Amino acid sequence: MSSSSSYAAPRAPAGWRARVRVPRGTLSLGVATLYMSVIVLIPLAAVVEKAVAQGPGAFFDSVTASGAVSALVITLVASLVVAAIGAVMGTLVAWILARDKFPGQRLVNSLIDLPFALPTIVAGLTLIALYGPRSPFGLHLAYARAGVLLALLFVTLPFVVRAVQPVLIELDPEAEEAAASLGASNATIFRRIVLPSLRPAIASGAALAFARAVGEFGALVLIAGKVQIASIVIFADIESDATQAAASLSVVLLVISLIVLVLLRWPGARNAR
Amino acid sequence: MTLRTRFRASRTLPVLAALGLAGGLAACGGSADTNGGSSGSTAGKTQLNLVGYSTPKKAYDKLIDAFEATPDGRSVTFSTSFGASGSQSRAVATGQPADVVAFSTTPDITRLVKAGVVSSSWDANPQKGIANDSVVVLVVRKGNPKHITGWDDLIKPGVDVITPNPSTSGSARWNVLAAYGSQLKEGKSPAEALAYVNTLLTKHVSVQDTSGSAATQTFVGGKGDVLLSYESEAISAKKAGDPIEYFVPKQTILIETPIAVTSKSAHPQQAQAFVNWLWTTAGQTLWAKSGYRPVLPSVLSKYASKFPTPPQLFTIASLGGWTQVTKTFFAPSTGLITKIEQAAGVPTASS
Amino acid sequence: MRVSRPATLSLRAVGLLYLAGLLLLPVGVVLVRTFDHGLGQAWGWMTTPAAISALWLTIAIAAIAVPLNTIFGVGCSLVLVRGRARGRAILDSLIDLPFVVSPVIVGLALILVYGQDGWFGNWFLNNGIRIIYAPAGIVIATVFVSLPFVVREVAPILMEVGEEQEEAAATLGASGWQTFWRVTLPSIRWGVAYGVVLTTARALGEIGAVLVVSSNVAGSTLTLPLLVYQRDSQLGPQAITGAYAAATELIVLSLAVLLLMTLLGSRREVTK
Numbered sequence: 077m078s079s080s081s082s083y084a085a086p087r088a089p090a091g092w093r094a095r096v097r098v099p100r101g102t103l104s105l106g107v108a109t110l111y112m113s114v115i116v117l118i119p120l121a122a123v124v125e126k127a128v129a130q131g132p133g134a135f136f137d138s139v140t141a142s143g144a145v146s147a148l149v150i151t152l153v154a155s156l157v158v159a160a161i162g163a164v165m166g167t168l169v170a171w172i173l174a175r176d177k178f179p180g181q182r183l184v185n186s187l188i189d190l191p192f193a194l195p196t197i198v199a200g201l202t203l204i205a206l207y208g209p210r211s212p213f214g215l216h217l218a219y220a221r222a223g224v225l226l227a228l229l230f231v232t233l234p235f236v237v238r239a240v241q242p243v244l245i246e247l248d249p250e251a252e253e254a255a256a257s258l259g260a261s262n263a264t265i266f267r268r269i270v271l272p273s274l275r276p277a278i279a280s281g282a283a284l285a286f287a288r289a290v291g292e293f294g295a296l297v298l299i300a301g302k303v304q305i306a307s308i309v310i311f312a313d314i315e316s317d318a319t320q321a322a323a324s325l326s327v328v329l330l331v332i333s334l335i336v337l338v339l340l341r342w343p344g345a346r347n348a349r
Numbered sequence: 350m351t352l353r354t355r356f357r358a359s360r361t362l363p364v365l366a367a368l369g370l371a372g373g374l375a376a377c378g379g380s381a382d383t384n385g386g387s388s389g390s391t392a393g394k395t396q397l398n399l400v401g402y403s404t405p406k407k408a409y410d411k412l413i414d415a416f417e418a419t420p421d422g423r424s425v426t427f428s429t430s431f432g433a434s435g436s437q438s439r440a441v442a443t444g445q446p447a448d449v450v451a452f453s454t455t456p457d458i459t460r461l462v463k464a465g466v467v468s469s470s471w472d473a474n475p476q477k478g479i480a481n482d483s484v485v486v487l488v489v490r491k492g493n494p495k496h497i498t499g500w501d502d503l504i505k506p507g508v509d510v511i512t513p514n515p516s517t518s519g520s521a522r523w524n525v526l527a528a529y530g531s532q533l534k535e536g537k538s539p540a541e542a543l544a545y546v547n548t549l550l551t552k553h554v555s556v557q558d559t560s561g562s563a564a565t566q567t568f569v570g571g572k573g574d575v576l577l578s579y580e581s582e583a584i585s586a587k588k589a590g591d592p593i594e595y596f597v598p599k600q601t602i603l604i605e606t607p608i609a610v611t612s613k614s615a616h617p618q619q620a621q622a623f624v625n626w627l628w629t630t631a632g633q634t635l636w637a638k639s640g641y642r643p644v645l646p647s648v649l650s651k652y653a654s655k656f657p658t659p660p661q662l663f664t665i666a667s668l669g670g671w672t673q674v675t676k677t678f679f680a681p682s683t684g685l686i687t688k689i690e691q692a693a694g695v696p697t698a699s700s
Numbered sequence: 701m702r703v704s705r706p707a708t709l710s711l712r713a714v715g716l717l718y719l720a721g722l723l724l725l726p727v728g729v730v731l732v733r734t735f736d737h738g739l740g741q742a743w744g745w746m747t748t749p750a751a752i753s754a755l756w757l758t759i760a761i762a763a764i765a766v767p768l769n770t771i772f773g774v775g776c777s778l779v780l781v782r783g784r785a786r787g788r789a790i791l792d793s794l795i796d797l798p799f800v801v802s803p804v805i806v807g808l809a810l811i812l813v814y815g816q817d818g819w820f821g822n823w824f825l826n827n828g829i830r831i832i833y834a835p836a837g838i839v840i841a842t843v844f845v846s847l848p849f850v851v852r853e854v855a856p857i858l859m860e861v862g863e864e865q866e867e868a869a870a871t872l873g874a875s876g877w878q879t880f881w882r883v884t885l886p887s888i889r890w891g892v893a894y895g896v897v898l899t900t901a902r903a904l905g906e907i908g909a910v911l912v913v914s915s916n917v918a919g920s921t922l923t924l925p926l927l928v929y930q931r932d933s934q935l936g937p938q939a940i941t942g943a944y945a946a947a948t949e950l951i952v953l954s955l956a957v958l959l960l961m962t963l964l965g966s967r968r969e970v971t972k
Contacts, residue, residue, distance in 0.1 A: 100783055100784045100785070101778070101779045101784060101785045102783075104785075105779045105785040105791065107775070108772065108779050108791060109787075111772050112794060112795070115843055115847060116794070116797055116847065117794070118813060118819070119809030119810055119812070119844070120797070120801070120805075122812035122813045122818065122819055123805060126812050141691065143691075165715075165718055169715045169719065171711060171715070172711055172715040172716070175701075175703070176711070186958060186959075186961070186962040187724070189961055190723055190727070190954070191723070192901060192961075193954040193955075193958045194905065194951065195906075195907060195928075195950050196905060196908075197905070197925045197947075198905070198947045201932065201943060201944070202726030202727050202730045203726050205729040205730050205733055207726075229722060230722055230723070233722065252701045256702065262701055262702075262707070270701065287800045288800070290802070291802030292802070293803050293804050293907070294905075294907040297907070297908075297929070298932055306802075307804050307908070310805065311559070311804045311908075311911070312514060314807070314811070314912055315435065315516075315517040315559055317681070319808070322808055323808065326802070326804075326808060329802055329805065330805065333800035333801065334800070336800065337793070337796055337797075337800055341793065381749050381750060381918075382751065382930075382931070383748060398917075403930075406930075406934060407934065428917060428918070428919065429918070430918070430921075430922075432914075432916040437915075437916075440915045443815070443825065443830075444825060444830055444833075445830070445834075445915050445917075560933065563933060
């Protein structure tokens with residue numbers, strides 16, 4: 077190293093890039109975008125094209141067919157219910173992981189990620205095994221909406237828990253202690269101080285759970301022949317060569333998911349998952 | 350090694366390993382999915398690809414094992430693929446390698462004839478290209494609590510019938526045609542028969558699964574009062590100990606499932622030898638033992654008690670043949686059954 | 701908030717019961733049921749030729765998809781966080797797409813592009829390249845669904861770690877590669893590892909898209925999740941044991957993944 081101690085600015089690129097002010101990483105951005113396009117964007121564009129290629133009338137007819145409408149309604153309602161239950165139970169689970177202390181807590185903490193690690197078809201199979209016709213406990217839920225809800229609760233469990241847990245851990249106990257010293261009951265403290273801090277996390281976790289539930293297929297394909305779930309209907313359409321109908325219903329699902337994605341990003345507080 | 354080459358090696362190595370792994374798959378494992386089945390060496394043997402529909406998978410696994418024990422079969426090994434008849438047929442039409450194809454309805458073979466994969470004389474043999482038969486039966490709960498005795502009972506109030514979606518399932522098409530044809534056999538006019546099917550599908554079928562076996566699972570799982578199914582499925586379910594009974598209604602259709610050797614086969618002689626063996630007494634007896642009706646009269650008569658002949662059995666030919674039937678009933682958008690299904694809100698082929 | 705003892709206990713009970721009933725019991729039932737007919741039967745189901753091919757095929761496909769998405773993931777994170785190019789925000793939003801697209805839609809999309817009469821399908825078929833109903837289609841589908849994990853794990857770490865060390869390296873005369881290899885990569889390695897584990901889990905478990913684009917041929921397109929599906933549609937208690945056996949294999953793989961996630965997750969927290 078020479079004795080020069082002055083700060084040496086990063087070497088300016090030579091050649092054409094020195095003359096054209098290209099921001100750093102443009103080429104890499106191009107490569108990354110190319111990869112994204114080939115793998116994700118072009119295929120999705122093909123779906124949109126198929127849905128509308130025969131004109132807006134055909135698209136409208138496909139999505140307003142009674143089968144499509146009932147599938148969408150059932151799927152959206154089920155996903156909303158699951159998001160709601162998940163919000164409550166997920167917060168509860170996050171609470172006992174963050175604020176409680178019991179033997180085996182670390183094991184329980186790891187198990188929360190099981191739905192992320194387990195293939196969805198296995199999730200569906202496990203639920204039929206326990207709650208289906210051959211159940212060891214004589215339960216018969218698999219062939220009803222309850223079975224669908226169970227499967228969706230399974231796959232969306234980690235979203236709310238993992239969203240709320242870190243916030244609960246980071247919460248400053250001062251506000252709660254102050255309220256307690258002023259004589260507030262636990263219920264009031266929870267309602268007035270804790271819950272508002274948790275609300276954004278619960279909301280984003282629930283929104284992710286909703287978006288995931290709307291598109292879930294693997295956990296439902298073994299159970300839900302009796303409940304017209306949108307993803308299963310799309311599958312049936314594909315198998316029966318009704319590709320325009322499948323594409324149209326897919327476009328509706330995509331739009332719903334995109335809306336949720338956009339809503340999630342707006343507040344700026346983004347989850348890692 | 351400089352930093353640069355070290356970095357590159359650590360990137361290319363996993364990719365190479367992956368490709369090697371994928372390439373080495375050919376030597377690893379096989380295709381039979383029978384527990385305890387023979388898995389002898391495949392060295393030096395000709396490989397035949399059998400592409401079939403999902404229902405007879407177990408039967409074909411057994412038949413293949415038996416065939417490989419015969420002199421013709423000793424030098425042959427099989428790679429099999431089973432799935433929904435329509436998708437399997439489409440896959441072969443777009444180039445999936447196949448030496449023998451076996452589907453649930455003839456139109457799935459006709460598609461391949463049009464694509465130039467199967468010769469148009471595939472059915473120019475004494476068995477007309479049919480591997481085995483079955484019939485549409487009515488499956489009820491043990492004890493027949495709803496006292497179902499025939500097709501007319503299906504549209505009685507409160508009866509819930511399970512049958513799959515004709516757009517996605519070959520099995521469902523046979524069911525619907527059996528329902529339709531049964532009415533004709535009872536002396537009704539085509540319009541009345543269609544009205545019956547309309548009532549059945551729109552008012553008495555609560556859900557339509559994508560495949561025959563899914564529908565069977567639905568019924569066995571507790572949903573519905575009557576299941577329309579292949580006799581072979583009913584026999585399997587009963588053998589598995591499920592609490593069901595089935596009977597062959599007075600009027601029903603003969604389910605004829607086709608099989609053919611492809612013209613693109615690299616081993617046409619061995620493939621034909623397999624198909625021919627399926628038509629020998631040995632092959633047909635194995636079909637019978639697996640619950641399928643043999644097409645060889647001599648074997649069928651031996652199993653007459655297992656496979657009773659219904660008094661008013663009819664075939665697809667009496668309804669006009671598959672080409673006519675597909676156009677009239679199942680054509681996308683214009684087919685009579687397609688329109689009924691659309692009104693019922695069931696996904697149908699629309700383009 | 702000091703919660704009373706009875707309240708603590710009831711919350712704990714409700715929470716644990718919920719988790720047990722939703723997660724543990726179902727998985728436990730499958731594990732137990734696998735051995736309903738004995739160890740020999742279960743082992744037989746796990747070692748049929750089709751099951752062995754299915755396991756290797758599933759691993760091989762993951763072995764292709766994961767490195768691809770890892771390279772993309774690390775490169776893309778660098779572009780998003782360290783780059784200055786315009787349009788990064790758009791790329792950033794698009795990366796979340798695979799999280800929310802239903803797998804059947806992925807399958808449909810691939811058929812519409814690479815299948816017969818698809819956008820490029822006829823070109824591929826005419827040149828003898830089979831994508832749909834062949835292993836290539838399954839690989840592309842798997843790459844699609846497991847795309848975002850590495851990016852989403854590495855990018856936040858890159859942001860937190862900051863550019864000072866990298867700038868220092870540059871002033872000391874290190875080239876781009878050296879800076880990346882010696883400075884950047886070590887700071888993100890646990891994030892990369894965690895992302896790789898998540899990507900692998902997703903790749904191993906894909907069923908929706910595979911069901912649509914597969915030709916169900918053992919050895920080339922029959923993956924282990926697909927085998928579970930296929931065995932479940934066969935009738936008889938034998939077949940369902942077979943489905944449970946294949947599911948048990950996947951459960952064991954998932955538990956290994958879960959273990960790695962737990963170990964790496966804590967490492968990742970430490971470096972943050």
